[in-house]
Amino acid sequence: MSDHPICHVEIPAIDPATTSKFYAEVFDWQIQADPALNYHMFEPQRGPGGAFVQAGETTDARIGEVLIYVFTDDIDATLEKAEALGAKTLTPKTEVPHGWFAVFADPAGNRIALYTAPSHSS
Numbered sequence: 001m002s003d004h005p006i007c008h009v010e011i012p013a014i015d016p017a018t019t020s021k022f023y024a025e026v027f028d029w030q031i032q033a034d035p036a037l038n039y040h041m042f043e044p045q046r047g048p049g050g051a052f053v054q055a056g057e058t059t060d061a062r063i064g065e066v067l068i069y070v071f072t073d074d075i076d077a078t079l080e081k082a083e084a085l086g087a088k089t090l091t092p093k094t095e096v097p098h099g100w101f102a103v104f105a106d107p108a109g110n111r112i113a114l115y116t117a118p119s120h121s122s
Helices: 017-025 075-084
Strands: 005-015 031-036 039-043 049-055 068-070 090-095 099-105 111-116
Touching: 005 017, 005 111, 017 031, 017 039, 017 049, 075 090, 075 099, 075 111
Parallel strands: 005 049, 068 111
Antiparallel strands: 005 068, 031 039, 039 049, 090 099, 099 111
């Protein structure tokens, strides 16, 4: 049986820079910003890290809809299994700078993202 931990969380924000500063102060999280993408990554003391992302039509991120990323060794097989159980692929396997991701909607409509590191992509 494969290990599928939550590995990343994306929190939509109208102003990711301001939002990241707020959470850095409240929770003492470390923040690393990528201004080109308006992507503000956070690192908590424990648990998975994540990012504050620009909400809007161009990113498909909506306020109040946190996107949880689950690690998988095989995105294609995980999407196939999810679809067989009633899920719908929203974003197919896509390469990003640090690996691959995909997004599906579960049968209830919740969006869940999958992630695999480059050394695990097939």
